[in-house]
Amino acid sequence: MLLPLLLFSIQVAKVDVFTENEFVKVVTPTNLVSSPSGSRMAYLVSTYNLEDGTTTSTLTVTDLTTDKDIKVTQPNLTFSSLIWSHSEEELFAVCVENGKHFLQTIDSKTGKFISQLSFSTPVSNVQVSKDKSLVAYVTKVFPGMTPAQTAEELQKRKSANDDMLTFDRLPVRDWNIIRDGTIAHIILHDTTTKLTTDITPEMKFDVGVSVYGNGPAFTLSPDTSTVVYSAMKGEKFARAPNMQIFSYDIKTAKTTQLTEGQYFRTSPVFDPRGEVKQIVYLTTITEKDDTDQTELVLYDYETNTHKPIAREFGYGVNGVQWSLANPSQLLIINAEEGRNIARVYDLSRMQLGERLPIYSIHEACFAKINNEVNIISILSRYDSFPAIYKYSLADKNAQSVLIRDHNNEFRDKYTLVPPIDVRWVGARGEEIHGFFIPALFQYNQNDKTASTGNGRRRNTATKAPFIVNVHGGPESVHLDQWSSRWNPQLYAHKGYCMLLPNPHGSASYGRPFRQSVHCNWETFTYDDVITGVAYILSSYDDYADSSRVGAVGASYGGFMMNVINGRTHLFKALVNHAGCFDQFWMRGESDITHFVELQFGGTPHDNEAQYRKSSPSFNVTQFDTPTLILQGHLDFRVPESNSVALAQAMLARGVPNRLVIFETECHWILKKKNVIRWYQEIFGWLDQWV
Numbered sequence: 255m256l257l258p259l260l261l262f263s264i265q266v267a268k269v270d271v272f273t274e275n276e277f278v279k280v281v282t283p284t285n286l287v288s289s290p291s292g293s294r295m296a297y298l299v300s301t302y303n304l305e306d307g308t309t310t311s312t313l314t315v316t317d318l319t320t321d322k323d324i325k326v327t328q329p330n331l332t333f334s335s336l337i338w339s340h341s342e343e344e345l346f347a348v349c350v351e352n353g354k355h356f357l358q359t360i361d362s363k364t365g366k367f368i369s370q371l372s373f374s375t376p377v378s379n380v381q382v383s384k385d386k387s388l389v390a391y392v393t394k395v396f397p398g399m400t401p402a403q404t405a406e407e408l409q410k411r412k413s414a415n416d417d418m419l420t421f422d423r424l425p426v427r428d429w430n431i432i433r434d435g436t437i438a439h440i441i442l443h444d445t446t447t448k449l450t451t452d453i454t455p456e457m458k459f460d461v462g463v464s465v466y467g468n469g470p471a472f473t474l475s476p477d478t479s480t481v482v483y484s485a486m487k488g489e490k491f492a493r494a495p496n497m498q499i500f501s502y503d504i505k506t507a508k509t510t511q512l513t514e515g516q517y518f519r520t521s522p523v524f525d526p527r528g529e530v531k532q533i534v535y536l537t538t539i540t541e542k543d544d545t546d547q548t549e550l551v552l553y554d555y556e557t558n559t560h561k562p563i564a565r566e567f568g569y570g571v572n573g574v575q576w577s578l579a580n581p582s583q584l585l586i587i588n589a590e591e592g593r594n595i596a597r598v599y600d601l602s603r604m605q606l607g608e609r610l611p612i613y614s615i616h617e618a619c620f621a622k623i624n625n626e627v628n629i630i631s632i633l634s635r636y637d638s639f640p641a642i643y644k645y646s647l648a649d650k651n652a653q654s655v656l657i658r659d660h661n662n663e664f665r666d667k668y669t670l671v672p673p674i675d676v677r678w679v680g681a682r683g684e685e686i687h688g689f690f691i692p693a694l695f696q697y698n699q700n701d702k703t704a705s706t707g708n709g710r711r712r713n714t715a716t717k718a719p720f721i722v723n724v725h726g727g728p729e730s731v732h733l734d735q736w737s738s739r740w741n742p743q744l745y746a747h748k749g750y751c752m753l754l755p756n757p758h759g760s761a762s763y764g765r766p767f768r769q770s771v772h773c774n775w776e777t778f779t780y781d782d783v784i785t786g787v788a789y790i791l792s793s794y795d796d797y798a799d800s801s802r803v804g805a806v807g808a809s810y811g812g813f814m815m816n817v818i819n820g821r822t823h824l825f826k827a828l829v830n831h832a833g834c835f836d837q838f839w840m841r842g843e844s845d846i847t848h849f850v851e852l853q854f855g856g857t858p859h860d861n862e863a864q865y866r867k868s869s870p871s872f873n874v875t876q877f878d879t880p881t882l883i884l885q886g887h888l889d890f891r892v893p894e895s896n897s898v899a900l901a902q903a904m905l906a907r908g909v910p911n912r913l914v915i916f917e918t919e920c921h922w923i924l925k926k927k928n929v930i931r932w933y934q935e936i937f938g939w940l941d942q943w944v
Contacts, residue, residue: 272668272747274933278926281660282640283632285336292578292622295630298333299660302926315362318623326365340384348380374405379471383478389443392471394436427845427890430920453502461485476528484520518544527581531555545729547765564599564606577620589762593734612645614735634736637670671697671746678789680782688755691742692797693718718751719944720798726809728759728771751797753790757782773855775868776817804944816870819877827943829936831884835896836871845890874903880910882939886919
């Protein structure tokens with residue numbers, strides 16, 4: 255079944271148009287894990303049936319030596335995460351069925367279910383000890399209650415129709431929920447006595463949980479003696495992030511705080527060898543800024559020392575994994591200039607290796623195939639559907655080889671337009687990088703003679719309407735990677751060319767560039783976008799129609815739509831999803847109050863002038879560009895009051911606009927049927943006005 259294809263190989267010409275209905279059926283494998291010996295891998299896929307709206311969850315176990323698969327699926331059962339046992343023979347899967355969470359032990363060779371552990375409440379970050387005597391997990395409990403007691407209390411409230419909530423501390427809301435008084439704690443379940451122990455009873459805030467989704471929450475030592483976790487300690491929600499690393503001794507029930515200072519520390523992972531008791535974890539480089547670039551730290555229990563490692567990796571670290579095939583190696587992953595890349599760090603020599611020829615990584619793990627150490631990864635690009643590849647570390651000239659493809663029917667049917675890396679001079683005279691993707695009808699991959707020095711291939715002299723897409727954050731990034739949101743291939747197949755700029759504030763271009771937007775939301779990014787549009791209209795004038803230019807963006811990108819609306823007549827139409835309209839409201843309503851204060855230099859009372867300067871609401875009398883406004887009703891990151899106020903202000907001024915609210919969605923549109931309708935609204939608006 256091994257497919258002898260190199261990563262992102264050239265495809266034959268195709269003319270089929272890729273629509274949003276097909277788009278929602280694209281599969282992205284998740285939860286990729288390798289067995290202790292590295293000879294097998296397991297992963298999950300979810301397939302969507304457009305006709306009946308159902309999703310099927312499938313677990314696949316692959317023998318990397320024989321290249322044979324075992325597939326496991328059951329009606330009404332969803333696999334949510336995987337943990338490989340310390341034995342090759344067993345695999346643990348966290349499953350959800352009819353709203354109930356349980357841990358299923360599975361025979362990794364046959365796919366048969368062996369045993370099941372049920373949980374009273376929803377769980378995450380499940381880990382199992384080497385001897386299977388302990389199961390550790392994160393779940394939300396009421397203070398002083400067990401998970402079972404918490405479940406009873408929640409059911410009692412539901413039965414009594416008791417929907418009154420009271421608050422005496424922050425946070426009140428979190429992403430898409432109003433807090434109900436439960437707090438995420440770490441629970442140890444003794445598989446012999448069936449007793450549970452809350453090892454974080456004193457913690458007043460969610461343990462191991464970041465508002466930005468960092469993880470894992472905790473790590474269990476190989477000898478089952480210690481749990482290390484990250485948590486924010488204190489009685490009140492800190493304005494400045496203060497996430498520390500704690501160590502819990504299972505035998506003595508004693509907790510020790512391993513770190514100090516107002517840094518944001520997450521993702522502790524034990525050395526799986528157990529020969530030396532040590533962990534690695536991530537920490538922000540500066541205090542009081544949880545959006546800062548992170549670096550990797552090695553902590554040694556015996557010497558009680560914290561040693562930053564891989565500092566020469568100047569773009570920071572997003573993820574790290576110990577090698578099971580060669581435990582002296584760490585796999586380090588981060589974005590560099592708009593692409594997720596990987597390097598191997600050698601702990602025996604304390605040396606960071608060269609960048610591997612593996613790009614646009616979703617997930618990765620070590621494996622051992624025929625005694626060769628490999629990296630197995632889920633990869634994709636703007637012009638390549640997600641799939642699983644292997645890369646041999648033994649061969650310096652090796653390329654990533656496709657080994658599992660769940661999107662081959664799409665890969666065979668549709669042409670995906672490759673991105674062109676573009677660079678121009680933006681704010682402060684600094685270089686800005688981004689991606690330009692022509693319209694499908696402008697791309698002829700078989701016309702070798704039409705290729706220019708920068709890789710352009712023209713199919714026709716017809717220009718296309720031109721869209722610029724501003725990412726959120728602001729300390730985020732447009733990655734050359736398949737995405738379920740703002741996917742540029744849908745625009746290309748609709749006949750639009752698109753610029754995806756990574757302006758000042760974007761991650762993956764170094765810390766100074768990333769932090770340049772603090773107290774500066776409305777200037778540098780705007781300049782970078784406008785100069786980027788000018789660059790494309792000048793250097794790619796045979797592609798982009800200067801008379802038909804539009805812009806789209808979400809969150810911070812939506813904020814930029816509001817800034818653009820009041821400053822320029824360059825754009826024929828705008829699409830604004832959950833864009834910040836008024837920073838005073840954001841400070842009062844958002845679930846990330848501390849983030850707003852960090853970005854604007856304190857509270858509105860501390861820095862009123864900055865809040866006013868960064869609030870497009872004060873410039874609304876200049877708005878005159880037709881705008882589609884999209885919003886999730888359950889969005890507590892950028893609450894819907896921003897979108898409603900924007901729509902009402904534009905209506906009062908007689909500026910064409912359309913407000914679309916998705917009642918069951920949050921900051922992101924996640925339900926497949928709503929994704930289709932979301933894209934239909936966007937293209938309907940752009941087709942009408944651009």
